[in-house]
Amino acid sequence: MSGTIALAIGICMTSCAAAGIGIGMATGKAVEAIARQPEASKSIRSLLLLGAVLVESTAIYGMFVSFLLLAKM
Amino acid sequence: MNISEILDNSSVKTVFNINIFNINIPITESIIMMWIISLILIFIALILSLKLKKVPGKRQGITESIIEFISNLCEDGIGEKGKKFVGFIGTILLFLVIANLIDILNVMIFNIDIIPPTKDLSVVIALSIISISSVIYAGIKYRKFSGFAKSFFSPVAIIFPFKVLDYLMKPVSLTLRLFGNISVGYLIMAIITSLVPLIIPSFLSLYFDIFDGLLQAYIFVFLTTLYIGEAVEE
Numbered sequence: 001m002s003g004t005i006a007l008a009i010g011i012c013m014t015s016c017a018a019a020g021i022g023i024g025m026a027t028g029k030a031v032e033a034i035a036r037q038p039e040a041s042k043s044i045r046s047l048l049l050l051g052a053v054l055v056e057s058t059a060i061y062g063m064f065v066s067f068l069l070l071a072k073m
Numbered sequence: 074m075n076i077s078e079i080l081d082n083s084s085v086k087t088v089f090n091i092n093i094f095n096i097n098i099p100i101t102e103s104i105i106m107m108w109i110i111s112l113i114l115i116f117i118a119l120i121l122s123l124k125l126k127k128v129p130g131k132r133q134g135i136t137e138s139i140i141e142f143i144s145n146l147c148e149d150g151i152g153e154k155g156k157k158f159v160g161f162i163g164t165i166l167l168f169l170v171i172a173n174l175i176d177i178l179n180v181m182i183f184n185i186d187i188i189p190p191t192k193d194l195s196v197v198i199a200l201s202i203i204s205i206s207s208v209i210y211a212g213i214k215y216r217k218f219s220g221f222a223k224s225f226f227s228p229v230a231i232i233f234p235f236k237v238l239d240y241l242m243k244p245v246s247l248t249l250r251l252f253g254n255i256s257v258g259y260l261i262m263a264i265i266t267s268l269v270p271l272i273i274p275s276f277l278s279l280y281f282d283i284f285d286g287l288l289q290a291y292i293f294v295f296l297t298t299l300y301i302g303e304a305v306e307e
Contacts, residue, residue: 053295
């Protein structure tokens, strides 16, 4: 049983990979936008931060679920 | 194993108890750390605000740049009503900055194990409840109760349960973000220092302690200003 739960925790951690891909894409686009229009960098930066925070919350939900699973082990 | 044990990391110790009218109030390590942080903040504030002049010197320049940073943050997030929230947002930002950075002192003082109070789940829950209730207060104050209640049904009436769910999930995600980042950073630093005690932890500490702590403090108040702005706008 505990082996299955450990596997489930491992699968939960794929949410980290998803969040990493998401933040990478958002940052890449933001760098492109700033390179094209350096004077708009301030508003782009706050939008990038907001997007990164929203993407990151998926990874945090994954961590929360894995904590819950760890309690059952 | 108990879930609260893991989420508390079972390391928040009770130092002493206070008995008032037969009600036992436990004073934990994180409360004492918060007292120390308040003392540090009061001390810094006294030093920075002593003898203010019309033509600012070096010391007054620091004070003014801190206050300008906070008021810019409020105006960007909230809008023209942002000036009213500078005190509240600034208090939370300065407290979180000192609270997240205080475990750097672990490197200098070897015998005492200093824990950041934001690693305690109940402290973070209290902070995000303060934040979400200030959002609701701002909504009711600036749009009247009827306007605020109407915003729950604003485009179509069917959206009401999702809006309620939104207000319930906001403090949860604020709490988990701050607590998760700080406690995982602390845990990783503890593991690395036990494996390689020399040189390498000092470089990793730059990211896990300083950069991550400052970023999470900024993100907490940034999201609070965005939520207040959303609740206040007509």
